[in-house]
Amino acid sequence: MKKYKEKEWLIENYLKKNRTLTDISKECGVSVGAVRKFVTKFKLKKRVKIYKDKDWLYDQYINKNKSCIDIAKQCNTAKPTILSYLHRYKIPIRNLSEATKIKFDKLYELPQNYEVYFRKGYLFVRLPEGRNKPYHVWIMEQEIGRKLKSHERVHHIDGNKLNNNLNNLFLCKNTSEHRKIHFEIERIAFLLIEKNILYFDIKEKNYKISKNLVEDTDNQQGQLRNEKPSETTNGNP
Numbered sequence: 001m002k003k004y005k006e007k008e009w010l011i012e013n014y015l016k017k018n019r020t021l022t023d024i025s026k027e028c029g030v031s032v033g034a035v036r037k038f039v040t041k042f043k044l045k046k047r048v049k050i051y052k053d054k055d056w057l058y059d060q061y062i063n064k065n066k067s068c069i070d071i072a073k074q075c076n077t078a079k080p081t082i083l084s085y086l087h088r089y090k091i092p093i094r095n096l097s098e099a100t101k102i103k104f105d106k107l108y109e110l111p112q113n114y115e116v117y118f119r120k121g122y123l124f125v126r127l128p129e130g131r132n133k134p135y136h137v138w139i140m141e142q143e144i145g146r147k148l149k150s151h152e153r154v155h156h157i158d159g160n161k162l163n164n165n166l167n168n169l170f171l172c173k174n175t176s177e178h179r180k181i182h183f184e185i186e187r188i189a190f191l192l193i194e195k196n197i198l199y200f201d202i203k204e205k206n207y208k209i210s211k212n213l214v215e216d217t218d219n220q221q222g223q224l225r226n227e228k229p230s231e232t233t234n235g236n237p
């Protein structure tokens with residue numbers, strides 16, 4: 001008996017594997033009509049292709065910022081199909097730089113049973129099994145799809161240990177690579193001292209941005225005012 005005449009086989013291939021009638025008919029060496037006859041006979045209704053729903057597609061692409069590829073995977077179809085429906089519904093398609101920005105602005109949502117808390121300058125997550133993990137480590141692990149190796153380190157690019165946005169995290173392959181990055185930023189800070197952009201305030205026992213520089217840049221939107229003075233190596237963001 002031809003496979004397409006068996007209900008179980010047809011359910012498996014047509015519904016579960018989401019194969020097309022054409023695809024199945026080719027495999028069985030019969031016409032599309034012959035396969036369709038059995039699909040009708042067994043009353044196998046395919047799920048409505050959800051991406052054809054304009055509101056649903058809009059919500060996924062615009063509100064939820066999902067990529068075409070992610071939506072396509074979710075719908076068991078290909079990227080061009082999703083793109084063509086975005087065009088059809090006149091949903092504005094993001095250009096590469098917009099798409100990249102979204103990718104890096106992506107914040108991983110914690111599952112509801114995970115709790116976040118603050119300790120010693122870092123955010124931590126309490127996992128359901130009772131163990132703890134630095135939040136930035138957890139985020140990086142979600143991004144790379146595996147646990148960090150024991151020698152890997154996650155560096156906060158802007159020095160703000162609470163800024164766990166993905167675009168602020170850099171995965172170092174080991175502690176020496178991480179240390180090198182910190183030495184480098186320290187080296188640059190000393191260059192800024194040489195150029196009188198930074199100075200050491202003895203009373204306050206800390207580095208400061210030179211006053212006249214702050215005033216100079218007042219008319220240039222004061223870009224440097226928001227920057228923090230260089231920290232000593234004690235902090236290890």
Ligand SMILES: [Zn+2]
Nearest residue numbers: 155156236237
């Ligand atoms: Zn670091």
